Amino acid sequence: MExxxxxxxxxxxxxxxxxxxxxxxxxxxxxxxxxxxxxxxASEDSARLFRMICEMPxxxxxxxxxxxxxxxxxxxEAVEDRQEAYLSHSWHCGEESCVGLAFAYLLDAAGFSIRExxxxxxxxxxxxxxxxxxxRNICTQEHVKLYAPHLKEAGETGLSKTSLTVSEKxxxxxxxxxxxxxxxxxxxxxxxxxxxxxxxxxxxxAKQRRFIxxxxxxxxxxxxxxxxxxxxxxxxxxxxxxLRETETIAEILEEEYGYT
Numbered sequence: 001m002e003x004x005x006x007x008x009x010x011x012x013x014x015x016x017x018x019x020x021x022x023x024x025x026x027x028x029x030x031x032x033x034x035x036x037x038x039x040x041x042a043s044e045d046s047a048r049l050f051r052m053i054c055e056m057p058x059x060x061x062x063x064x065x066x067x068x069x070x071x072x073x074x075x076x077e078a079v080e081d082r083q084e085a086y087l088s089h090s091w092h093c094g095e096e097s098c099v100g101l102a103f104a105y106l107l108d109a110a111g112f113s114i115r116e117x118x119x120x121x122x123x124x125x126x127x128x129x130x131x132x133x134x135x136r137n138i139c140t141q142e143h144v145k146l147y148a149p150h151l152k153e154a155g156e157t158g159l160s161k162t163s164l165t166v167s168e169k170x171x172x173x174x175x176x177x178x179x180x181x182x183x184x185x186x187x188x189x190x191x192x193x194x195x196x197x198x199x200x201x202x203x204x205x206a207k208q209r210r211f212i213x214x215x216x217x218x219x220x221x222x223x224x225x226x227x228x229x230x231x232x233x234x235x236x237x238x239x240x241x242x243l244r245e246t247e248t249i250a251e252i253l254e255e256e257y258g259y260t
Contacts, residue, residue, distance in 0.1 A: 202233030
């Protein structure tokens with residue numbers, strides 16, 4: 001499990017105080033105790049934060065682990081899978097748009113903030129399309145201890161299996177051209193113990209070359225059959241309870257059914 005840097009916590013700041021830098025070091029050590037080694041950060045924010053730390057007296061305690069903990073850019077494999085979900089919504093913290101906290105929310109992880117900027121709180125409210133959602137926030141050892149059990153569990157996903165039999169799983173498709181192909185594929189797919197049904201077919205995606213088109217927050221996965229000329233596709237309901245679980249299920253389905 002990775003953390004995501006809250007870029008708002010250094011906004012309009014020219015330096016990092018000694019106490020805050022010391023807190024970064026203590027928090028990092030506590031994170032290591034729980035196997036959390038990485039905080040994703042935008043490249044420009046990483047360079048700026050590093051300069052701020054270098055200008056501080058006794059900065060060596062932070063500098064020696066800085067580049068092993070703060071990793072840029074944001075676009076890890078997990079973030080790339082959530083890019084579409086991020087781009088399809090607006091995200092704000094106060095009056096400012098936010099990136100790190102939004103990805104922390106989407107990935108069911110936690111943000112990492114610099115304490116001195118007034119972010120010494122265990123959770124932060126942000127707006128997703130104007131609706132308030134809560135994001136876990138870490139900037140002290142106490143915050144790490146609070147969230148470590150969840151972060152560990154999220155990083156070691158225990159997937160739930162459906163109790164439905166194959167015959168109990170519904171397949172609902174539009175009566176479009178290619179429905180027969182989707183019907184045959186759906187009958188194969190519902191044999192998975194992580195699939196509870198097929199709820200719809202997708203509009204054609206002829207240019208789509210990836211088997212997994214989209215992973216939704218409610219356990220739904222959009223699948224396209226890239227070997228079909230029209231790019232036939234379906235919406236699959238899974239047992240995923242979180243984004244992390246649904247992403248893992250998507251990987252399993254692609255490995256087992258992603259080829260003709």
